[in-house]
Amino acid sequence: MPYRVHCMVCAGTGCVSNRSLDVRDALEKELRKRGLEHEVQIVTTGCNGFCAVGPLMVVQPDGIFYQQLTTKDVPQLVEEHFVKGRPVQRLMYTPPEAPAPIPKMSDIPFFKHQRLIALRNRGLVDPEKIEDYIARDGYQALVKALTQMTPDEIIEEITRAGLRGRGGAGFPTGVKWRKVREARGEPKYIICNGDEGDPGAFMDRSIFESDPHSVIEGMLIGARAIGARYGVVYIRNEYPLALERIQIAIQQAREYGLLGENILDSGLDFDISVTRGAGAFVCGEETALIASVEGRLGDPRARPPYPAESGLWGKPTCINNVETWANVPPIILNGWEWYSQIGTERSKGTKVFSLVGKVRNTGLVEVPMGITLRQLIYDIGGGIPGDKKFKAVQTGGPSGGCIPAGMMDQPIEYVAPDGKHEARDYLDLPIDYESLTEVGSMMGSGGLVVMDEDTCMVDVARFFLAFTQDESCGACAPCREGTKLMLDILTRITQGHGTMDDLRALEEIGWVVKQTSLCGLGKTAPNPVLTTLKYFRDEYIAHIEAHKCPAHVCRELNTYRIDPVICVERGHGCGVCRRECPEKAIFGEKNQPHRIDTTKCKKCGVCVDVCHFNAVIVE
Amino acid sequence: MITVNINGVERQVPEGTTILQAARALDVSIPTLCYHPWLKPFGACRICTVQVQRPRGYELLTACNTPCEEGMVIRTDTDNVRQARRVVLELMLARWPNVPVLQQLAAELGVEKPRFRSEFCDEDPEACILCLRCVRICEEVVGASAIGYEDRGIKRRVVTPFNRESEACVACGACAQVCLTHHIKFEPEDYRGKPPEFLLGPNTAIFIPTPQAVPKVPRIDPEACIHFKTNGCQKCVEVCEAKAVNHEMTDQEIEIEVGQILLATGYELFDASVMSQYGYGRLDNVYSALDIERMLNATGPTGGRVLLKNGQPPRAVAIIHCVGSRDENYQRYCSRVCCMYALKFAHLIKERCPEAEVYDFYIDMRAFGKGYEEFYSRVLHEGTNVIRGKVAEVVQAGWSKQDEGTLLVRCEDTLIGRFREIPVDMVILCNAIVPQRDAERVARLFGLSRSPDGFFLERHPKLDPVATSTDGLFVAGCAQGPKDIPDSVAQASAAAARMLATIAKGVVEIDPVRAEINEEFCSGCRVCNALCPYSAIEYLADKNVSRVNSALCKGCGTCVAACPAGAITGYGFNDRQIQAELEGLLAVR
């Protein structure tokens, strides 16, 4: 009996952790109970991107989008939708300001503005079945590349398409492939960099989880173009599900003869091995990654020689990010003209962002280049929860920068065409500080942390610097010592002991660390600090001179006060805060306004949390 | 060749030269810390930062490891460069304020007072500043890779694996040599594997054995030299002007044809550690005679001074005779020389440590030589206490009431008939003289038999002590039996005289009793070949006959009897003669 309905249950890490697999099992049991198991097929797919509302399911062919499902909803869902054919309103997604739920997935704003190329198959294929991928024109690009194109033509196609590295540096992929192809040395290697060390970034993970074969096909095409013999997928050990899916995909590809010797009788010999990253952020840097794959200590080394000439085992190696590889098959299949229409003049195609932080629809989105922050945050992201004021967005993780609300309408795209940050003279450091981001270029690796008024920019800078400082390999002095000293200064500032010279010191050390560090980690570690200094200097000054943290995040700078009116009228002096205060710094009687003794108060903020009536005011 | 512009000066440099090398060629000074000529540039300290012009602005690169490119414009004196070097230095000073090499660099770069102080600040002037030169030299040059890093970031430290003594370390001292801050020190206190009795301290990989060594040229010790272990280093090759160092040289076997051989292979010292009661090799300050000879030697490790292990002179010394000699379970014979050198030790120790008390434990004082007895009485007058009695054992004093470190010598004083226990600081054992370890193999090599005590057997103990039963083979010195220097010299000259006599005569007489093979009847069955103890019969494959080398044949006749074809005649005792004797003997009833 052919299926008449396909239930696409999301099995990305987000939904799985929300127990979407239990929902699937309940669904299966219910369908069998109702005798519908032959009519309704259940398909577990990769991550659909809308993690905020997981676990979610899309019922095809109707395209109905159900979200936040629990096992309890299943009987009703089966009864109503599958038996009676009536979609269940209650389980649909209703955007905050919208009057009614939106049944069709394609109408939901989160999905509508997206343009899927790297994530074209997400939610539509079972990642653990190669047949699903082949059904959606899987490996057709490879066939075209092997039979109708010469390696040079492939490289030409990629170059003309304007594809650039999605890892963060944005180096033109075509140029890189050309260099590795022309480098001397056999065998050649290509590496898929799935280290993704940035905190809060999970683009690569969801590509692996929802459509691993697109990465494999991309690498095959790259191997053909470059003449590489071996491929390595370097994936974080902290992505167990993604690791399992890519390994299954590689195994299936081998069984189907798409990996190994004489692939599709084309003479191409190519195989992929998987190496697991041991959790060091620095191993995202290409030379450190190579060292890690070779089993050595994952420390970066001086360049030149660049990996294109002497990389893995000293042979020419091409390292690209997961998303870059995933973009290759569509370009080859549809041609470079189709691809170059998408995005802006300098940044072609789409970019996958992991939208996190203070935004309603946190999740994974793939949007065309040139989209503005406003569209991203409000149209797709569903705005800031609690209608707090949008303050800034942090892109590119610890190597990226903070973009203030003011630049919300600038299109997101790559930095200056030659891919190198523009270095500015030390002399004009304090005044014109465009060194980091040129107007209109805010791209990073893809992590997008939305921050609202309650976020203290100094604390954010400290958080990211603490991360890079801890992850620094310690081989070269500036990065090892510089990041530590800057961290000490920032910590002092957040504790209210900062001085104005500290700002000067931060800039000077930051500049030296950026200029003289050996590898990318050191060169970009100061960025969060330098950008927050540039756009939110006032907050720093508030911390230093006024000893106040505008966002009340830096606890040492807060002073806690109880509003006598609210305390009595609404709280009747209930005394909850008095009991809970660990320092016994709150005094007052029943029905009397309570008072905090600021000398004893350790500013732990417990009273704020326990007071039901928000009587405690933080200045 | 590529052209580069350094500080405005155009310069042609070969492909692959680094900016630092090019600059130094133009004697443009660029400060460096972690750079070292022997090592591959690493770029850890970043002090050698220079400014390279880029099409849209500039870039700061490290000079030590950036290769020059065609048309590269390099500036080493811009504000950016100075600022970058100053701040990098300040960062390092924040962590290691008192390291002299950093302070000296700070003076050069004009950094007066470091502005920052790191939480991990280390005031030690000899702190490790993580320049990693040590790790790199151990891996790249020495090839032992004995040290590496632990942890990462600010907590990264240079350590041996698990902070334990690394087996891979060959104690070559290379790391100590390149360490910028002398953080790594090299104390030669733990020598590696030198036999105690010869050297009391370690030697470097290449050394002159002793000042009076003949020939007085340096020698490479393959165990200590790291080239043999790791195929690396070879610094000695580089520095030797005369280019005389060659690691490939090995022992060569040279074959010389000689008429006569004098075996003077000498003796070996009995390994006293077997007699555990004396604690040699177990207790400190218990030395064998040869150790003391080394110590007393002016060119020895202690420069002639008699010192204990802790470097102090001894207060009391015990000398024990007949260790292993005149002893049923070891050597039954008397080693003849120990009594006299024991007295020599007593005299020298008295001379070198006047206040030291010397006790000499003997069974019978054998001062038999010319002037020996007079020396013995002189030593007695110098106050050496002589105790007649075989020492039972030497124990660590710590177990009994006296303080730690002194040794107790327990023995039966047979002259006064009482058991005595004498505390001393140092014990000297007069080990027996025993045949060389390979005496058995050498004897068989020369067809020489050995007397029951293992020394080579002379032809006649009284009448012909230097010759052996084999003509042309002579033996002299301790190889024939323990004896002191005068006797050895006498024997040596006797043997030399005997050999010269034969050489002078020019002809070697051999007595007529010989065997000879009649090649007419010999069919080369080779039955006789293996029989001859003197391997005098050789087989000529081309003529398919065997032939007797009359010089070697002693005429024993074994082969004559054995030859199945009757082809060998034994002159003086041939078959017909013997048959005639038989007929004669049995003719009469």
Add this chain to the structure above:
Amino acid sequence: MPKLKIEDLARMREEARRATMLREGAGRVKIIVHLGTCGIAAGGRNIMAAVLREIEERNLHDVLVTTSGCAGLCSREPMMTVEVLGQAPVKYVDLTEGKVKEIFAEHVMGGKIAERYALAVGSERAM
């Protein structure tokens, strides 16, 4: 699994597409079987089974089958609506498995409406 040739890949693509095309909502004809309470009571389930059997026998992949609630005309249940893309939907009433076979042959396959069983044309648009 034998090593794939390029032709095998194309063949597999066709097979797989048949199974997954449904997911993209692409289809030539849409059949809605009305399974309101009354519909089910009147035997709507058998009709649905019959429709699915028809699809299976003819190995069709461009026919979408879905259910809906009560269409309001309980007396004429079981009912189904057949809507060919681009044409007005036709509601068939008082169905039996036999009638379904005929409707399938004439309307779904033949493209001609089976008037004798049809109640109304163009009452509501589903595609």
Add this chain to the structure above:
Amino acid sequence: MKEQERFEPRIIGFLCNWCAYTGADLAGVSRMKSAPNVRVLRLMCSGRVDPTFVLRAFQLGADGVLVAGCHPGDCHYQEGNYKALRRTLLLKRVLRQFGIDERRLRLEWISASEGEKFARVANEFTEEIRALGPLELTAALETGPALELEEVRA
């Protein structure tokens, strides 16, 4: 059996020059009493004794043969005595097959200093052969000697 008809065995003694012969000489020099029956034949080494000599001795009328050499390991020529040992052991087995009592052939190690031992061995061996009686190998061929050419021609 009266003194003069008593059977006096004739014994051939093959003595090695360096040990047995010197020992015998020492016995003599030390005035030791040893049986005269052993008629000594000096050879450079006991290794020189060829089984042919032993058989020839028996054929010529010897009633017993003594072979004396240096103690094993002392041989002036290193290994001569070992060869004598091996030949004697094999020859004894052949003698047994020819009906000759193997005790008539005796091998002894006598060093240069063992004069006393030589004397003792000589006396012992003589008595032993006397007990065994004459060998009489020399009796003419059972069926008479070969004719001489002349007799035949005559």
Add this chain to the structure above:
Amino acid sequence: MSKPKLALYWAASCGGCEITVLDIEEKILDVAAFFDIVFWPCAMDFKYKDVEAMEDGSIDLCLFNGAIRTSENEAIARLLRRKSKILVAFGSCACDGCIPGLANLTTREEILDWVYRGSPSTINENGVRPQPKVRVPEGELEIPEFYEEVRTLAQVVPVDYFMPGCPPQPPQIVKVMTAIMTGAQLPPPGSVIGAGDKTCCDECGRTRQEKRVKRFYRPWELVPDPDQCLLDQGIICLGPATRSGCGALCVKANMPCRGCYGPPPNVTDQGAKMISALASVIDSQDPEEIQRILDQIPDPAGTFYRFSVPASLLHRRRSAPAA
């Protein structure tokens, strides 16, 4: 001028030597042409009285093969000696006693007892034995007397030349006959002809090492290496103590030489010399081990004196072997 006369006789032997004379193939025709064969009982019916009728010394050449075992052998030997100018001891039996000579290791009594009583296949209750003279109704029968020992020809009559070998090899016979027929200068009487002066080793092509034997093997115990000397491999080969001449036929067939060509020139007793050589190459200095090795030679006398017991110094066994 009448053709020289040739006589051949076959005493105590296997007759192989008679046949080997014919093995010279076509050469026999030249011999027949050259000689007038006057006496060859094995080939044609000659009678003793024909020979007696001849004058003394009229036979120019007499090839006498076989040992002297019975009185008849002795009588004819004496007769032919008288009648022939040149008497040749033809073959190992005549020269050294050969296989029949092995009987000297037992006594006449033991032989007759075994043959007529002891052997398992004999049934002779009343112990009848053949006697030299016996009276039967037809008259008195006489058979030759069975001597106590076997003697070689030379031990009965003087012999001019000795041709060893069991049998003598055709090429050697051809050489000798051609020499005689062409009247070549013959070597002095009593010397050995038809054989070399060296030993079998000279003709054996195997490579020989220094001899150190740890144990002896019987030929059937191992398949010997065809290129290595058999004695080196522990197999007892009498080659070193046997005269050359046969071209080392047996060794070339991968079997050890048994010494049929008799002792080499300088050796009187072939067995004694082999005992001396073999004992010397045993590689052991410990008496027990030597005994164990010697136990691996089951029959020393038979092995070393296989062809030469009568010619040996001990000639024959005297009394019953010691217990």
